[in-house]
Amino acid sequence: MAFNRSAMRPIWLILRELSANVQPKKGYFSRAYTMKPVFGHRQLANQIALSQVLLRGFSTEVSITEQMNLIKQLRERTSSPIKDVKTALVNCNWDLETALKDLRKRGVVLASKKSSRTATEGLLSVAQNDKKAVVIELNCETDFVARNDIFQNLASSLAKMALSTERPTLPTQEPFPFGSEYLENMKINLSHPKLSGETTVQNAVAEVAAIVGENVKIRRGYALSTSSHGVIVSYLHTSLMPGLGRIAGLLTLEVEDGNASHDALQRVGSSLAMHIVASKPLFLSKELVPSEALESERDVLKSQAESSGKSQMAIEKMVEGRMRKYYEEVVLLEQKFVMNDSINVKSLLNDLSKEVGSSVRIGNFLRMEVGEGIQRNFLKE
Numbered sequence: 001m002a003f004n005r006s007a008m009r010p011i012w013l014i015l016r017e018l019s020a021n022v023q024p025k026k027g028y029f030s031r032a033y034t035m036k037p038v039f040g041h042r043q044l045a046n047q048i049a050l051s052q053v054l055l056r057g058f059s060t061e062v063s064i065t066e067q068m069n070l071i072k073q074l075r076e077r078t079s080s081p082i083k084d085v086k087t088a089l090v091n092c093n094w095d096l097e098t099a100l101k102d103l104r105k106r107g108v109v110l111a112s113k114k115s116s117r118t119a120t121e122g123l124l125s126v127a128q129n130d131k132k133a134v135v136i137e138l139n140c141e142t143d144f145v146a147r148n149d150i151f152q153n154l155a156s157s158l159a160k161m162a163l164s165t166e167r168p169t170l171p172t173q174e175p176f177p178f179g180s181e182y183l184e185n186m187k188i189n190l191s192h193p194k195l196s197g198e199t200t201v202q203n204a205v206a207e208v209a210a211i212v213g214e215n216v217k218i219r220r221g222y223a224l225s226t227s228s229h230g231v232i233v234s235y236l237h238t239s240l241m242p243g244l245g246r247i248a249g250l251l252t253l254e255v256e257d258g259n260a261s262h263d264a265l266q267r268v269g270s271s272l273a274m275h276i277v278a279s280k281p282l283f284l285s286k287e288l289v290p291s292e293a294l295e296s297e298r299d300v301l302k303s304q305a306e307s308s309g310k311s312q313m314a315i316e317k318m319v320e321g322r323m324r325k326y327y328e329e330v331v332l333l334e335q336k337f338v339m340n341d342s343i344n345v346k347s348l349l350n351d352l353s354k355e356v357g358s359s360v361r362i363g364n365f366l367r368m369e370v371g372e373g374i375q376r377n378f379l380k381e
Helices: 002-007 011-019 026-034 042-055 066-079 082-091 098-111 150-163 202-210 261-280 291-306 311-331 346-357
Strands: 121-128 133-142 176-177 187-192 195-200 217-225 231-237 247-255 342-345 358-371
Touching: 002 042, 011 342, 042 342, 066 082, 066 098, 098 217, 121 150, 121 231, 133 150, 150 187, 150 195, 150 202, 150 217, 187 202, 187 342, 195 202, 202 217, 217 247, 217 358, 231 261, 247 291, 261 346, 261 358, 342 346, 342 358, 346 358
Parallel strands: none
Antiparallel strands: 121 133, 133 217, 176 217, 187 195, 231 247, 247 358
C-alpha cells in the first residue's frame, strides 16, 4: 500500500523534494531514500539539475491563472505566436521583461533571415509643413501587413522624423532623393503600445519585421521644398488613414508676389496633385524631355507611318501630329486637365495667375506608387 500511494504522487512533487533536498514524508520511495545513496555526487547533481529544468516547465511558484495572464500580456505586447510566447516565458522562468527581450532578440534574427525575400507591398507615408514635404515608401510582403497598425505607425513615424531632418543644401529646389542608408542611423521615437520609445531607424524596422513576420524595408524617399512665396501640396490615393496611401502626388507652386492668395494656390494645387496621380506625367515641360527619348519616340512613329504607304510629306505630317499627342501624354503642362478636359494644365496656371494677380508656375512635381519598378516574384520563397 505504501508503494501504491507513492506511485500515485505527481512526478513534479517528487522532483521538487529532491531539488530542495527534502525527504518525502511517506511511501516506499522515502525508505529507499534514507538508505545508502545509490548515486554518486556527480550523478545526484545531474538529477537535481534535470529536476530544476522540469520544474521550470511545471512551475509551482507561478499559478496557472498567473501563467495564463503572463502569456496574454506578452502576446498583446509582441503579437508573437502563442507557442513562441509560452516557450519564451518558460525559458525565462516566467519573468515577463526577460521573456520580452528574448523574443525580440530571436525575432530580429528571424527578420534578418527574411531580408532577402521580395517585398512589393506596403505604404507611402507623407508628412509636410508649409514649406517642405517628405514621402517615404515602406515595403512589406503582403497587403495584410500593410494594414497592420504597427506597420502603419512605423511608416508615419519615419515620415515625421524625416520631415524634421535638415536636408543637404542643394543649388536648386529639385526633389531630394534618399534611401534607407540615409535614415538607418537616425533616432526615431515610436508611440505604439506594442513598440514605443527611442531607438535607431534600423532597429525599429528590424523589430517591426520581427513582430509582423515579414520582410520590412525602407525602399526610397523624397523631400520637396518651396520658396518663401510658394506653397507645397500633396494628395494620397487609396488612403487608409491621413498621411498614408498607395499612390502619392506632390507639387510645389511658386508665385512671384508674396501677397498672393494662398487659399487659391492651395485649391488649384490640390486639384493638380490629383491630376498628377491620375495622368502619370513624366516631365514638367517639353524642354525637359530628354533628346534620347524624343528620338526614340520619333523613330517608332516614323516606322509606323511608313507602313501606311503614304507619301513622304504625309508621313512627316503624321509623325508631327503623333509627337504632339506624345507630349500631351507625358508632359504635365501639355496634358488635358482631368477635371476639365477643355483646357490643359498650362491654361489652368494662366487662369490662376490672373486670379491671384501674380505669375504662378509649377516648381517641381513628384508621383510615386507602391511597388512600381519592383520585379514581382510569384514563386514560393
